Amino acid sequence: MVARYVVSPRGGRRAYPDITSALRAAAARGRAAQIEIAPGHYGETLFVQGEVRLTALEGPGSVVVSGTGGTVLDTSGSVHVHGLALTGRDADAVACRAGTLTLEHTEIRASGGVALNARPRTSVTLRDSVVLHGRTLFAGSAGLVERCRFTDAADNAIAVIEGARVAVRGSRIEGSRIHGVRVCDAGAEVTGCELTGTGHAALMADSRAELTVADCAITAVHAEGIMFIEQSRGSVDNTRVTDARHGIGAASGADPVVRGCVLTDCHDTGINVQTSARGRFEDCQVLRAGNVAVFSTQGGAPEVRGGRISEGNVGIALTDGGRGRFTGIGIEDLTASALRVWNGSKGVFEHIRVDRCPQGLDTTQGDGGTAADLTDVVFRDFEVTAVTALGQSRVTLRDVKAERGVVGFGVGEEAQLLVHDCDISAMSVGGAVAYGRAKLAAKNLTVRGAGTGLIGSGSAYLDLADSEFTDCATMGAAFTDECGGRVVNCAVDGAPGAAVLDNGRVELVALRTSLPVVHKTVHTVEPTPTVINNYNGPVIYGPVIHSQFSWNNDNVSQQQTGRDDPST
Template sequence: MVKRFVVAPRGRWGTYPDIGSALRAAAGRRGPVRVEIEPGHYPESLTVRGEVVLAARGEPGSVVVNPARGTVLDAAGSVMVRGLELVGRDTDVVDLHAGTLVLDRVAVRAHGGVCLHARRDTAATLTDSEFRYGRVLFAGATGSVERCRFTDAADNALAVIESGRVALRDSRFTGSRIHGVRVSDARAELTGCQLSGTGQAAVCADTRAEMTVTDCVITAVQAEAVLFTGQSRGLMRGCRVSDAEHGVAATTGSDPVVRDCVFTDCRDTGINVADAGLGTFEDCEVIDARTVSVFVTRGGAPEVSGCRIVGGNVGVAVVDKSRGRFRRIDVENLPSVALRVREGSSAVFEDVRVERCTAGLETQGDAGTTAEVTGGLFHDCTMGSVAAGGQSRVTVRGVTARRGVVGFAAVEESTLRVHDCEITEMGMGVLAIGRTTLFARNLSVTGPDGPGLGSTDSAYLDVAGSRFTECGRVAVSVQGTSGGRLVDCSVTGAPGGMAVQHNGRVDLLSLDSSLRVAEQFSEPAAPPPATVVNNFNAPVFTGAITHSQVAFGNTHVIQQQTTQDGAGS
């Protein structure tokens, strides 16, 4: 049977004048104790031991416990607090040393301290409560948090550390100066929570943490909405993020799974994988990211599938010796490049669709920079669909490119391999410039305004089994010192057009065309005029010389000048 004690501020008959006196009276009794507290202000520190319930007899917040200093509630045993407001300064407001603690409809304010410190091997359950200014700390403890509010924490609003384990549901975090929730070397599950206004990442998992974030809404944060770092793991699913610096980030060996999330209006990146981070990102959407929608850098290596990118600046960027695999990627309405691979990085793209972007795929870097595209559609890329630059190597298979300045281009010293691709309605089909290498098999180019295939400088062409239909005045143009071979290719077009115009450095093997071929040998440049060098053993004069004395071929010379009066000097 529960023993009941009543506390009233003025201590009428049958009640206790303060909470401490009621607890002291209950301390000598066995079994559960219930202390009911009348509304009022109680400037005291509470030490609770055993199986005790502290409950306000009025509305939640009608009982305020506010000592001048020290811990407000020191608990051990099986303690429940219901409807109280606990206010403390410069220390732990609630300190759970042992056992279990339940805070129900409790308000805790920590001015310069910690709202709740749940120590190792304890368990705390928080429901419908509010925590303001200080953090809630689970250090090796377990916990459950439901329908709580965390406001204006001076650092992290809630931290789970030292192998702690906490489940959070339907709670709200606003205005934390550091993180809303930090999980370090511990486990946590967040479901249906709202986070906003944090100074750093709204949710952070570090130091091999395991974290699940499901159906959460995160807005207006200064850094990442969700950050996985320090080899942490976890799942992020069904979340909505807006106005964050980065939507989700995986760094330093972390390997999260991110599914069915939407990242809108991120100030820098939507998905950010850096510093050897990993991660699997499935069926996500990035809308209007200001810098890069999916950014992989400094050795990152994610797998991304089913991602839709709309608006913003750059779609996918893999840079600085990173790598990635991207499947079923849709990119549309970008003022810049849809897919970018640079600086020794490698990327594999499968089943991509790019529409209404300035450029489709762009690569730039040394020979370690590689990109493969298998199965894709590039529509209305203003400048071009695929461009390989530097010494990069690009392979394109089963891709259709439609409308733009140029379909595929290789510049500088890059290598471009094209297999089973189709180019239509372009200004030019394929262009090779510089010391590039172009391999093409079963390429179809239809209806470009200019050449279907053009090369210049010292590019090398190896094109076989390809078709050039209804091209401009010239279907294939080989200029400069470029060369190579065309094998089993066909050219069709209007009468009067030209099948091939070349410099005599390209072999045409089994060319099928009724159009004419023009071979224009480049004349070797005229040699520079010969320079004649004459060696003279005497001075050479090109004009009249007067009043001069000249001596040559002598080993000893005496010079004498005669003045006007005939005297030597």
């Protein structure tokens, strides 16, 4: 049987003048108690023990309790609070020291520090309530937060630490100075929530935390929308991040699974994986990223499957030792490169479609450890080059198509480009181009409708076999400078000009063509004339014949006889 107690500062039959006196009476009887509180402002600190229910008689907000010191509500037992407004200062506004605590339709206001503290081995439920300014702390406890609002926390709105397990559902977190929800060496589930205006990551998992996020909306964040660090794990499903610096990040060994998310208008990156983190990203969309849509650096190694990248700057970028595997992604309407692999990074790209980007693959800053492997990739309507391999990078293309651009595949400096079963069409300048000291090796390459199908210059080395160059506007192939190599069992057809401009250094084996081959004599550089420099005398160019010289002499005596006299 539950004992009923009424509290009214105005007095009345069997009414207690304050809440504390009613709690004392309930504790003396040692039974479950329901304390019903009339409207008013109560300047008390409440210590509640046992099985007690505190209820505002006239609904939420009608009863205001403000402690004279720090804590305004301190509970041990099984306590249920409904409709009260609790204001604390300095210390924990509300503390659950033992047992369970349920707060419904409650407002907790803390000028700073902790608004609600769920101590170890307790269980706290916060439902349909508002927390202002302070943070809600779960340390080694269990928690459930439903349909609540957290506003302007001085640091983290909700902190889940020291092995706590908490579920946050259908709530709104706004204006937190640090994080919206921070999970540290603990576990949290965040579902159907809105987070906005946080100073750091809206959702943060660190120190081997487990964070599960689903169906959330995150906006106007000064750092990451969601961040996993320090070997944290978890999943993010069907969540939208808008107007953050980074959409979703992983660092220092973290390994999240992200599915079906939309990352829009991120100022820097959409997906950011670094410092030995991993992560699997499936069917995500990154729209209008300010710098890079998907970024891997410093040992990061994401796996990205499916999804779309659109209307940003760079699509996928790997740099400074970043790695990654990318499959089944559509990339479109960027202002820079679709794929970028720089500085010792390695990327594997499969079943990728790139449309209307200035450049396809870019390895401009590629050292000897830089490698890119492309399989079943299509580049369409690009402004410059579909594939650019530079530095000392190594690029392998299998079943890659380039359609409508300036140059299909380009390799220069000391880079290597290996091409298997690829197709290039409608290039205004060149199909495949090699220059510098680069190496181009291709088998079953088809070039149709380029200015020149194959171009080799500088000291580049070409090794082509079983390839075809058709309907090229100028010629099928042009070899200049000291470019060398072999072209074996290839065909040139349909060009209005010559089949090949041959510099005599590229071996043409079994070339099939009805067009002329123009042999250009290799230019032999004349030896530089002998130059004799004597800095105390004249400077003489060329052979010295029938001449006499003297310098630094006070007197000179010259005799000249016949023209052919050997003494002259």
